[in-house]
Amino acid sequence: MNILVLSDAVLPDHVGGISKSLFVEMKELAARQHAMVVVSKRLKRDSPLYELRDGYEHYRYWVPDPKSIFYRLYPFFSLREIPLLVARLHKDFHFDVAYVHNPFQAVALGKCPASIKYAYVFYAPATLEIELDALGGKYGWATPLVRLVNWWVKMKEKEALARAERIIVRSKFIEKEMSQLYREVGTHKTVRIPLGVDTQRFAFVQDPMSIREKLGLPLDRPILLTVRRLVARMGLENLITAMSYVARRVPDVLLLVGGQGYLENILRTKVHQLHLDYNVKFLGFIPEESLPKYYQAADLFVLPTMALEGFGLVTIEAWSCGTPVVATSIGANAEVVGALGNEFLCQDTTAEAIAERIIWWVEHGITSELRKFCREYCEKNFSSQHVANSIEKVLWDVAMGH
Numbered sequence: 001m002n003i004l005v006l007s008d009a010v011l012p013d014h015v016g017g018i019s020k021s022l023f024v025e026m027k028e029l030a031a032r033q034h035a036m037v038v039v040s041k042r043l044k045r046d047s048p049l050y051e052l053r054d055g056y057e058h059y060r061y062w063v064p065d066p067k068s069i070f071y072r073l074y075p076f077f078s079l080r081e082i083p084l085l086v087a088r089l090h091k092d093f094h095f096d097v098a099y100v101h102n103p104f105q106a107v108a109l110g111k112c113p114a115s116i117k118y119a120y121v122f123y124a125p126a127t128l129e130i131e132l133d134a135l136g137g138k139y140g141w142a143t144p145l146v147r148l149v150n151w152w153v154k155m156k157e158k159e160a161l162a163r164a165e166r167i168i169v170r171s172k173f174i175e176k177e178m179s180q181l182y183r184e185v186g187t188h189k190t191v192r193i194p195l196g197v198d199t200q201r202f203a204f205v206q207d208p209m210s211i212r213e214k215l216g217l218p219l220d221r222p223i224l225l226t227v228r229r230l231v232a233r234m235g236l237e238n239l240i241t242a243m244s245y246v247a248r249r250v251p252d253v254l255l256l257v258g259g260q261g262y263l264e265n266i267l268r269t270k271v272h273q274l275h276l277d278y279n280v281k282f283l284g285f286i287p288e289e290s291l292p293k294y295y296q297a298a299d300l301f302v303l304p305t306m307a308l309e310g311f312g313l314v315t316i317e318a319w320s321c322g323t324p325v326v327a328t329s330i331g332a333n334a335e336v337v338g339a340l341g342n343e344f345l346c347q348d349t350t351a352e353a354i355a356e357r358i359i360w361w362v363e364h365g366i367t368s369e370l371r372k373f374c375r376e377y378c379e380k381n382f383s384s385q386h387v388a389n390s391i392e393k394v395l396w397d398v399a400m401g402h
Helices: 017-031 071-093 103-110 126-135 140-163 172-181 209-215 236-249 264-273 291-297 313-320 351-364 368-382 384-400
Strands: 002-006 035-041 050-053 056-061 097-100 118-122 166-169 190-192 223-227 254-258 280-284 300-303 325-327
Touching (some): 002 017, 002 071, 002 103, 017 035, 017 313, 017 384, 056 071, 071 140, 097 384, 103 118, 103 140, 118 140, 126 140, 126 172, 166 172, 172 190, 223 313, 236 254, 236 264, 236 351, 254 291, 264 280, 291 313, 300 351, 313 325, 313 368
Parallel strands (some): 002 035, 035 056, 097 118, 118 166, 223 254, 223 300, 254 280
């Protein structure tokens, strides 16, 4: 197939759950001899508008610089730039199908003179993500304006779903959210396919001590890890409060926090106020080449989500490395993490409930058998090859008009 991929970004332009999982899928599709053209925003001024990369051709279109106050207007630039760019590319590549990962890009594709059928991935309701970020203070003085525009976002997301030949959701939770928001759209054409992980890159390690030595981490302390954007819905404030309870019971415990976001200063202040400087260490942004090692070095990964967990790519990345995951039962966590057993789920999202699960696992110990079980479960259900089989079938069905 000749596949057009529309996404905000892919690796290495941007590191995030969507761009990472998409990159893994593209790698598998390219290995199966499908020709791919990626169209995405230009997020860096020095990025070329065209690149020939390993397995695909990459075209970028202009949007305001992400550091600019005008960047929030990028949906309008997508609506303007994509129809003309895709029409020009279609003359050369004759696309059989489009694989779309952003609602504004899906709507823009519908305005293209060339008629290209598409499968659309509904990761989470964009309008709810915007509202949660507004509540968390992301938009500052612009919050009232953002909320005013949010009705338009919902309208465009509904349009993207309505025009799609197939809708891919990553979890039962997101399928339910979509149904509640857009009842009359999509129920008859929805397919549930989980995220995938490169199990070779996120390699299994049964004994994390050798990795800890390489990273300069202590060998004699229980190590917890969380890797999240430092934003409101991730539940990191509750996790830090939970660490005050955990540290009383397990004084030498160490939590590593990877990621960046607008809550970083607030979280650092909270750590200092709770006298947890010995027990909590902020790693900042963890480069992709180093990320597997941190998973491998940890005894336990903690996912303290407060709202709207659409799947949790970090869960399967941790499992792939053999590291068990403890999570709140919010969103898709209940079905993804809970599939391994209720002992991996916190009773609720409170700091006390998170602390209780951490303490239970640290005191019971993480066995080599458990690490091996996590890896095997991940390989069976979430390997990039397994997920790509399902993605490929959906794209074939759309291309053939099934």
